[in-house]
Every structure is written in C-alpha cells, then in structure tokens.
Amino acid sequence: KLDLDYYRKTCPDFDRTVRDIVTQKQISNPTTAAATLRLFFHDCMVEGCDASVFISPNHVNRHPERDADINLSLPGDAFDVVVRAKTALELTCPGIVSCADILAQTTRDLIIMVGGPFYKVRLGRKDGFISEASRVAGNLPSVGLTMDNIIKIFENKGFTVDEMVALTGGHTIGFSHCKEFADRLFHYSKTTPTDPDIHPKFADALRLTCANYATDRSMAAFNDVMTPGKFDNMYYQNLQRGLGLLKTDNALVKDPRTKPAVDRFAADQKAFFEAFSHAMEKLSVLDIKTGPKGEVRRRCDAFNSIRT
Numbered sequence: 001k002l003d004l005d006y007y008r009k010t011c012p013d014f015d016r017t018v019r020d021i022v023t024q025k026q027i028s029n030p031t032t033a034a035a036t037l038r039l040f041f042h043d044c045m046v047e048g049c050d051a052s053v054f055i056s057p058n059h060v061n062r063h064p065e066r067d068a069d070i071n072l073s074l075p076g077d078a079f080d081v082v083v084r085a086k087t088a089l090e091l092t093c094p095g096i097v098s099c100a101d102i103l104a105q106t107t108r109d110l111i112i113m114v115g116g117p118f119y120k121v122r123l124g125r126k127d128g129f130i131s132e133a134s135r136v137a138g139n140l141p142s143v144g145l146t147m148d149n150i151i152k153i154f155e156n157k158g159f160t161v162d163e164m165v166a167l168t169g170g171h172t173i174g175f176s177h178c179k180e181f182a183d184r185l186f187h188y189s190k191t192t193p194t195d196p197d198i199h200p201k202f203a204d205a206l207r208l209t210c211a212n213y214a215t216d217r218s219m220a221a222f223n224d225v226m227t228p229g230k231f232d233n234m235y236y237q238n239l240q241r242g243l244g245l246l247k248t249d250n251a252l253v254k255d256p257r258t259k260p261a262v263d264r265f266a267a268d269q270k271a272f273f274e275a276f277s278h279a280m281e282k283l284s285v286l287d288i289k290t291g292p293k294g295e296v297r298r299r300c301d302a303f304n305s306i307r308t
C-alpha cells in the first residue's frame with residue numbers, strides 16, 4: 001500500500017526538505033549516519049517501522065520502548081535529525097508527513113552521504129499507537145546471543161540468513177561502547193583473558209581504548225576499524241582477519257551458515273550493496289501501518305492523544 005510518490009501532491013518538497021536537513025546535520029555531526037541507521041533498525045524490529053521508538057515517557061505511558069536497556073544507547077543525534085526534518089515539514093505541510101516515513105527517508109539519504117548504495121523508499125507509513133519497553137525483548141539481537149538465536153530473530157521478521165549478514169554490514173560505520181566487547185579483551189575464559197579469534201595487535205589497541213571502561217562508560221571503538229566513516233564492504237574483510245569488534249560480528253565468519261555470505265561480500269562490494277539495498281527495502285516495510293491503524297503524529301515523541 002506504500003507508494004514512491006506518496007507526498008507528490010500533499011507535500012511536494014518532502015524529498016528536498018529531508019535531503020537538506022540530513023546534509024546539514026551529517027556535515028556538522030558525522031556520527032549521525034550510523035546513529036540513524038541503528039535507530040531505524042531498532043524501530044522496525046519492534047512493532048514495525050512506525051516510529052514507536054520515538055515516544056517519550058509520560059504519566060500514562062511510563063516505560064516506552066526508549067526505556068528498554070538495549071535502546072538506552074541510541075544516540076541523540078539520530079532522534080535530532082528526524083525531529084529537525086519533522087519541524088521543517090510541519091511548517092510547509094502541517095499534519096501530512098509521518099515520523100516513520102521521515103526516519104525511513106532520512107536513513108536512506110544518510111547511507112548515500114557516507115558512500116552507501118541508493119535504494120528506493122516507498123512512503124505512506126503511519127506512526128504507531130504502541131510503545132512499550134516490555135515489548136522489545138526477543139525482537140532485537142545483542143552481543144550475548146548465539147548465532148541460532150540471532151538467525152531466529154531475523155527469521156521471525158522474514159529475513160534469510162544471507163539477508164541478516166547483509167544488514168549487519170551496517171556495522172561498516174559507527175561505533176560500539178566498550179562494555180559490548182570488553183569480555184573479549186579482559187576476561188574471556190578461565191584459561192585466557194583474550195578471545196583467541198581477535199588479532200593480537202587489535203586486541204592490544206582495544207585494551208588501551210577501553211582501559212578505564214568500568215569507570216568511563218562513554219569509551220567506545222569503531223565497528224569497522226579500517227574505514228569507520230565510509231559505507232563499504234571493509235567490515236567483511238575485517239572479519240576475515242580477526243578485526244571484528246563484537247563477538248557476534250566475529251561469529252559471522254565462523255559459523256558455516258553465515259561464512260559464505262561474509263566471504264562473498266568481502267570479495268565483491270557490488271554484491272554487498274545489492275544485497276544490502278534489497279534487505280533494507282524489506283526492513284523498511286516491516287509491519288507498516290496504513291489508514292486508521294496509525295496516525296501522523298504532530299510531534300514524533302508523543303501520541304496525538306493520550307492513550308490508556
């Protein structure tokens with residue numbers, strides 16, 4: 001039910017407005033692209049691509065999705081770029097463009113800005129009516145999960161193993177906080193402090209970065225140590241050389257179910273871009289709401305009327 005030209009009549013400047021805001025924001029704050037891609041992923045996997053992750057707590061809805069542990073590290077810049085676009089669009093076409101559509105379009109435009117592939121974003125999503133921290137569990141992957149669990153999470157949303165590997169190529173940009181990978185550096189097992197799969201020099205460098213992580217929770221490392229700001233296939237090449245940051249990144253190159261796709265994407269950036277584009281188009285339409293199943297929020301962080 002979505003449409004590439006959904007706003008052609010009602011908000012003809014939609015594309016340009018989003019592109020202008022995104023460009024300004026990414027230039028002044030280059031971490032925005034990765035931040036927004038992760039935000040979009042976290043939104044779509046829970047209740048679908050419906051901006052449910054934007055809702056702020058209030059006296060009726062005390063624990064929205066944002067309060068779930070896994071969402072606490074979602075960066076402010078990602079919310080900010082969407083809110084800026086929303087504010088601009090409310091001036092030119094009030095009440096027309098959903099936050100869910102803005103997030104989908106913003107993510108695509110940012111991926112292009114950092115060198116990634118173009119893919120089409122169909123529009124007409126409505127913003128959802130549900131946002132509960134308690135409904136996040138089981139829908140998002142985390143570093144402690146086994147490959148079985150991770151494959152299952154993606155399979156539940158209709159993704160194949162290859163599509164999961166392609167989407168996780170999102171880790172070609174952005175960073176992770178030390179607590180997400182510190183156990184690979186300091187207390188891996190009873191016999192060795194370091195995960196033997198990490199390249200020793202890489203482990204040494206990460207140990208320096210994360211030396212104070214227990215007291216300084218803001219310490220973080222790039223997900224792709226070689227080209228952290230560029231959307232390319234370097235992430236997969238890194239995995240082959242022991243330069244994967246997270247345990248789950250490394251698992252992709254070890255598990256016989258995922259390794260073939262890793263090797264293919266490492267060898268051929270075009271193959272990665274095609275697979276990533278296709279998987280993003282799929283992610284972008286997960287459980288979308290149209291018609292009365294949703295609304296166009298006036299503000300991205302609040303439902304239009306109090307819902308009990």
Ligand code: HEM
Pocket residue numbers: 031033034035037038041073074075141142143150167168169170171173174175176177178180223246248
């Ligand atoms: C295999 C499953 C995945 C796991 C276990 C995982 C886990 C993580 C973790 C722990 C972080 C660090 C968060 C922080 O410390 O702030 C992270 C960052 C990130 N993830 Fe994933 N992720 C997965 C899949 C994905 C997918 C499918 C995408 C996109 C389509 C994605 C995009 C990102 C991005 C862009 C960042 C960087 C965020 C930033 O720089 O602000 N991840 N991921």
Ligand SMILES: [Ca+2]
Pocket residue numbers: 042043044045046047048049050051052053
């Ligand atoms: Ca959602």
Ligand SMILES: [Ca+2]
Pocket residue numbers: 172173224226227228229230231232233234235
């Ligand atoms: Ca990269």
